[in-house]
Amino acid sequence: MSKVAITRAFTYREEEVIKGLEEGFNLLGGLGNYVKPGQKVLLKVNALSAKTPEQNVTTHPQVVGGMIDLLQKIGCEVWVGDSAGGNMQQGSPTGTALKVSGIAEVVEKKGAKLINFDSTGFEIRKGGKVFKKLYIAKPLFEADVVISMAKFKTHGLTLLTGGVKNMFGVVPGRAKANYHKEAQTVEQFCLGLLELYREVKPHLTVIDGIEAMEGNGPSAGNTKKCGILVISSDAISADRVLGEILPCRFEDVLTTYWGHKLGLGEGDIKNIEVLGTKIEDLGITPFKLPNTKLVSALPGFLTGLVVNMLKVVPEIQEDCIGCEFCINSCPVDAMALSEDKKAVIDYEKCINCYCCHELCPKKTIELKHSNKFGKFIAKLLNRRL
Template sequence: MSKVSITRSHSYDPQDVSRALKNGFELLGGIEQYIKPGQKVLLKVNVLAATSPEQNVTTHPEVIGQMIDILKEHGCEVWVGDSSGGNNQTGNPTGRALKVTGIAEVVESRGAKLLNFDSTGFEIKKGGKVFKELYIAKPIFEADVVISMAKFKTHGLTLLTGGVKNMFGVVPGRAKANYHKEAQTIEKFCTGLLELYKEVKPHLTVVDGIEGMEGNGPSAGTTKKAGVIVISPDAISADRVLGEILPCKFEDVLTTYYGHKMGLGQGDINKIEVLGEQISDLNITPFKLPNTKLVSSLPGFLTSWAVNMMKVVPEIEPECVGCSFCINSCPVDAMALSENNKAIIDYSKCISCYCCHELCPKKTIELRHANRMGKVVAKLMNKRL
């Protein structure tokens, strides 16, 4: 049986977070079961973008700080790193993101090592059927133990971003955008993610679900107070439990469903031992799903018809400031600046990867149904959900 612990913390109060983390590890047999004193432990955090902790886009710095304290008490050397999303011609987006999120401060104040994967160098590993070559930040291979420190969020493309999706950040810089270009369907992209995950499989997954995100995540949704920390030595199992909390169908989160089929982890909820808080007792209201996934809530016999009717595309809002971050980050060069200094999208080139929506620093790109009838159905489905 795979094991997943769920503990409660309803705030980011340092004592509450520390207690939830320590209790979670104790339920799994103690941190000493997975990490030895003296080892180099890399916390692969989620630093998607330069946002404040209160926006709940990234792993909260308090969870990271308390995790550092636990590992240092255990006698470990601690590294913390990631590569953010997006590309910026005027500077390094990851460096800025680490500062704005408060992660750099909490890491440095505790004497841990801060790593920007865009500048640590990388190794090239043989990929699979989708990603032919895997560009992976060197610290992943230099650490003795890797822990995926994920954030519990919905995601417009993959529905859920948890322990598995979090590992996409080991890919430095522009290479992430290139992978979107190589895998232009959700099925291919999730398969590619799992090819990467197989190479960089973390020893532990710790999910910050104290305050997560629902709706059009992973950056433009709304805060969801779930009050949980989820820990497991198997990221597939951790994500399966997150899917049950959402809740959603097993097959709707392809990184979990395919990962289980590929033998990369346990996705059968009946073969996962949930320790501590039980899912049925959490009393968490269902998460709002992204607009892109409402079709999965329709009856099966309507699905093929609904896919086309409910197609979702990114749309630029009038408030766009023309910063060009989305343009520089588009993997297929489907965006440009108009004469009035607003971003525009060439839909004949758009592959619906939603990177522009995910990375827009001003949140002026929305995901909307291209079909008028789809908009009507979406409103009805959102009311029901």
């Protein structure tokens, strides 16, 4: 039976975070069961984009700092790294994200090693049916132990981003965008993520849910105060528990559903032992879901009738500043800059990967129902939106 520990931490005060982490690892038999003195331990954080800790897009620096302290206490050499999303004409999106998120500062303060996966070189591994080749940053194979340090958020494409989705950041730079081009349906993309996850399966997953994100995540949603840390040696099980907290159906989070079906982890909640605080005792109200996931809530016989009416597309708002970050990051070159210096979308080319919405630094791209009648139906069907 798989084990998932849930502990409480209601603020990001250093002592409260460390206490929550220690309690979680103690429930699982101790951190020493997973790491040994002298080992090189890579913390694969979520540094999606250049957002401050208060925006709750990235792994909070206090959670990262707490893990560094616990690992250094054992005698480990700690590395901290990621590859952010998007592309810039000048500068490094990952370097900027690590700095703005506060992660770089805490790593330097603790004497750990900060790694930008975009500049470390990569190895090419054989993929599967979706991602034919896997481009993975070299530190993933140089570390003795890999720990996924995820953030608990809703996600417009995959519904949930937790332990499994966090590992997408091991792919450096532009290669991530190319994967969206290769896998243009949600199911294909999630199966591709699992091909990647199989190759870089972390030894531990630690999920920052002290302050999570609901609504149109993973970067433009709203803060959801949950007061939890979730820890497991099985990211599939950890994500299954997050799905119960949302709550959503097992089959709605395809990385969990197919991860279980493919034998990559335990997704049957009956076979997952939740240690610490039980899910039903958390007192967390249902999350607002991304409006892209409304169709999944429909009875099967209705889905075919209204799916087109409920189609959700990215829409540029009037306050777009024309920074071109979305244009440079679009995997299918479906965006351009208009004469009045605003981003525009060619919907004939758009594959609805929502990368532009996810990466917009000013939140000026919203996910909208393309049909007015669909907007009306959406309000009737989902009271949580």
